[in-house]
Amino acid sequence: xxxxxxxxxxxxxxxxxxxxxxxxxxxxxxxxxxxxxxxxxxxxxxxxxxxxxxxxxxxxxxxxxxxxxxxxxxxxxxxxxxxxxxxxxxxxxxxxxxxxxxxxxxxxxxxxxxxxxxxxxxxxxxxxxxxxxxxxxxxxxxxxxxxxxxxxxxxxxxxxxxxxxxxxxxxxxxxxxxxxxxxxxxxxxxxxxxxxxxxxxxxxxxxxxxxxxxxxxxxxxxxxxxxxxxxxxxxxxxxxxxxxxxxxxxxxxxxxxxxxxxxxxxxxxxxxxxxxxxxxxxxxxxxxxxxxxxxxxxxxxxxxxxxxxxxxxxxxxxxxxxxxxxxxxxxxxxxxxxxxxxxxxxxxxxxxxxxxxxxxxxxxxxxxxxxxxxxxxxxxxxxxxxxxxxxxxxxxxxxxxxxxxxxxxxxxxxxxxxxxxxxxxxxxxxxxxxxxxxxxxxxxxxxxxxxxxxxxxxxxxxxxxxxxxxxxxxxxxxxxxxxxxxxxxxxxxxxxxxxxxx
Amino acid sequence: xxxxxxxxxxxxxxxxxxxxxxxxxxxxxxxxxxxxxxxxxxxxxxxxxxxxxxxxxxxxxxxxxxxxxxxxxxxxxxxxxxxxxxxxx
Numbered sequence: 350x351x352x353x354x355x356x357x358x359x360x361x362x363x364x365x366x367x368x369x370x371x372x373x374x375x376x377x378x379x380x381x382x383x384x385x386x387x388x389x390x391x392x393x394x395x396x397x398x399x400x401x402x403x404x405x406x407x408x409x410x411x412x413x414x415x416x417x418x419x420x421x422x423x424x425x426x427x428x429x430x431x432x433x434x435x436x437x438x439x440x441x442x443x444x445x446x447x448x449x450x451x452x453x454x455x456x457x458x459x460x461x462x463x464x465x466x467x468x469x470x471x472x473x474x475x476x477x478x479x480x481x482x483x484x485x486x487x488x489x490x491x492x493x494x495x496x497x498x499x500x501x502x503x504x505x506x507x508x509x510x511x512x513x514x515x516x517x518x519x520x521x522x523x524x525x526x527x528x529x530x531x532x533x534x535x536x537x538x539x540x541x542x543x544x545x546x547x548x549x550x551x552x553x554x555x556x557x558x559x560x561x562x563x564x565x566x567x568x569x570x571x572x573x574x575x576x577x578x579x580x581x582x583x584x585x586x587x588x589x590x591x592x593x594x595x596x597x598x599x600x601x602x603x604x605x606x607x608x609x610x611x612x613x614x615x616x617x618x619x620x621x622x623x624x625x626x627x628x629x630x631x632x633x634x635x636x637x638x639x640x641x642x643x644x645x646x647x648x649x650x651x652x653x654x655x656x657x658x659x660x661x662x663x664x665x666x667x668x669x670x671x672x673x674x675x676x677x678x679x680x681x682x683x684x685x686x687x688x689x690x691x692x693x694x695x696x697x698x699x700x701x702x703x704x705x706x707x708x709x710x711x712x713x714x715x716x717x718x719x720x721x722x723x724x725x726x727x728x729x730x731x732x733x734x735x736x737x738x739x740x741x742x743x744x745x746x747x748x749x750x751x752x753x754x755x756x757x758x759x760x761x762x763x764x765x766x767x768x769x770x771x772x773x774x775x776x777x778x779x780x781x782x783x784x785x786x787x788x789x790x791x792x793x794x795x796x797x798x799x800x801x802x803x804x805x806x807x808x809x810x811x812x813x814x815x816x817x818x819x820x821x822x823x824x825x826x827x828x829x830x831x832x833x834x835x836x837x838x839x840x841x842x843x844x845x846x847x848x849x850x851x
Numbered sequence: 852x853x854x855x856x857x858x859x860x861x862x863x864x865x866x867x868x869x870x871x872x873x874x875x876x877x878x879x880x881x882x883x884x885x886x887x888x889x890x891x892x893x894x895x896x897x898x899x900x901x902x903x904x905x906x907x908x909x910x911x912x913x914x915x916x917x918x919x920x921x922x923x924x925x926x927x928x929x930x931x932x933x934x935x936x937x938x939x940x
Contacts, residue, residue: 480923489924497923514924585925591936628875635878635886649929656929664931676935681928685920696888702877703895704888 350397352379356446357403361424365406365448368416374454376405385449390437390808391708391769393779400442402429402449409454411529411537411572418570419535421448421838429840430570432472432503435496437711438801439808440507440565444842450570452503458482459573465547466578467526472503472571488578491518491650494803497688506571509563511713511803513687513750516606516757517614517650518579522562523754529573530561533834537572546575560829565805566840568833582650585614586660587684589646590672591637595620596722597670598643602749603718604666605647606757610659612651616751617687618761619644620725623746626766630696633675633683645672648684697743697768700736707743707768712786714793715752715802716763727792728765735785741778742785743768752802762802765789786810794818807843815844866902885910 355362355377365375376382386400393399403426408414421428427447434441443449455471458479462468463486470479477498480489493513494500500510506528510521518524526549527541540558543551561568592598598618605616619627621642627634634641647663649656667674674680697707716724725747732744745766751757769782787810790800794817800806806815816823827849830837837850871879877889885906890898921928 477923484922491924493924497920582925584927584929585921586929586931588931629877630886630888632884632886635875650925653927653929660929660931673936674931674933677930677933679935681921681930682917685917688920688923689916698892699895702892704893705895 350383352383352398352401355382355403357426357448358424361420361426361448362404364420365404365417368420369406369408369413371407371409374407374409376407377403381405385431385434385451386442388434388436388439388441389709390439390804391710391771391782392442393774393776394771395774395776395779400444401446402443403446405449405451407451407454411531414450414452414531414570414572415535415537417448417450418531418533418839422534422836425836425838427841428570428838430503430507430566432501432505432507433475433496433499434504435500436504436508436804437709437713438508438804438806438811440805440840440843441504442808444840447838452570452572453501455503455572456501461486461578462547463488463578467547467575468578469546469573469575470502471573472506473501475499475501476505483578484581486578487581489581490524490576491579492521492524492576493688495687495689502574502576503571506562506574507564507566508803508805511750511752511762514614514648514650515754516616516751517612517755519577519754522559524577525558525562526575526577527558528561528571528575530564530569530571532569533836533839549577563805565807565843567830567843567846568839582656583652584650584656585684586649586656586663587646587680588648588660588663588667589633589644589675589680589683590667591641591675592643592645592672593640595643595725598645598672599722601645601667601670601672602761603758604669605645605663606718606751608662608666610649610662612649612655612659613751613757614648614650616757617644617646618749620747622729622744623748623766626744626746629698633679633686637675644675646680646684697770699743699770700740705770706772707770709745710767710769710782710786711764711804712767712789712793712800713802713804714763714790714798714800715760716749716793716796716798717760718758720796720798721749721761721763724763724792724796724798725765728789731785731788731792732765732767735781739778739781741770741773742782743770760798763793763798783810787814790814805844812843812845816848861902861904866904868901868903868906882906882910 427445429443431441453473456473460469505521543553602618749761
């Protein structure tokens, strides 16, 4: 791929080098820029060069970040924060070139406070790395995305991430007590519920933490976070149940979600298309009998005294409508595999059944439980239409997961996973993908849901629907963006927020 | 594989994977509990040829990883104490 040299002014590069004071902290090489253009989600590879930043800077301190942002604001150069770059929307993808602020060197554990059960970290630390350090203290930070092994705290805050253990421990927004953020004009503020870096509940002022949580890099760059520490669970329990049809699994999902068990970490549901997909190459499902068309599963975390009796209730509820237990070996193994799903995105199938490499698109909607069957049916109908018309798509099925933190009943995170054969992409294919996304997202809005429960509505296909989902709040959102980022330098082009400047 | 490889030696004949046996219409198995996509489905993107030791290394690393994941969030496991239930077919 030919790549134009950076268009950024050489004086700005010199200022960036002076701010950080390290020779290798400002990168302009082709590989450094190309590798920070995309995320794992499907990407318009035929137009890769349009998303390449002009420069990458790797700060170490909040002072570095503040000075970098002030420089960008003064010179009106776009600036895009990037943590792990593992997002499944486009939060970290530069749409207008400019400077990528890569926070991976801000990866220190600054304080472990066992008296108040908090840990304070830089935004560049990974949860698995953090938890390995916390084991010796008998505590953990239980934010558990499918990218657990590779995503970073800064990105979790940027997307307001979803945790597989959210029903038990909460999601990212519940597990981050407060954080420090550099505003688009360079000022540094600390946000929490009210004041107090380690205070979990306050009624003072506006709850600014929630404004900046899920900011998608459009309102600043997080430079430090104070996180919740929970006692390490003594034991975990997972049970998977097999069903002949989706409806029975769906009703069993509700029984489990409404069980009232305090140790319930999550309840999961696979539909028949998902089971068919897993039969291709997932060791847990390849040998399941043909009658298996759906799966419901639950997991528990806590003390042995809590989990052992609760596990018996889960076994009763899972079987109460006819579900068949999958067995200890697969229950335990498949649950652990759920924590790291970034290994599966190559298993696409062309229409003739041949294996082809595909990237993974997962629409991550929040859907009221009662609407799930209708949404599911419409989603697969949409997917089928696109699979039929274009050979670059593959329907990988739907799963649903309890969505509410500490309140597993009610709405679910529902994902339809789609494969996209990037190697075959041209502009017509990319536009078809955007159209597919938009139809899937619109279906969710039509049924009273939210189009994203964990990735963010930052890419084409979702972004243009943000005003519709936000309703009357959209004008307020634009006013906030204009106020905090008067020059639209902070991750411009995302979530339709350019309209705030028209 | 004719016999277990001898440590410290690479002998080509010892590294050949056994002939696959069919598990499902799209999956085969060469080593016990190690599933592989049917090579017939990989005509467009052929499967990489791997020596037996490498397959076993990857499988062992996968199990190590899953064990490690269990330890991330809990010190132990509670199991139902049951195997898979039979269905109607």
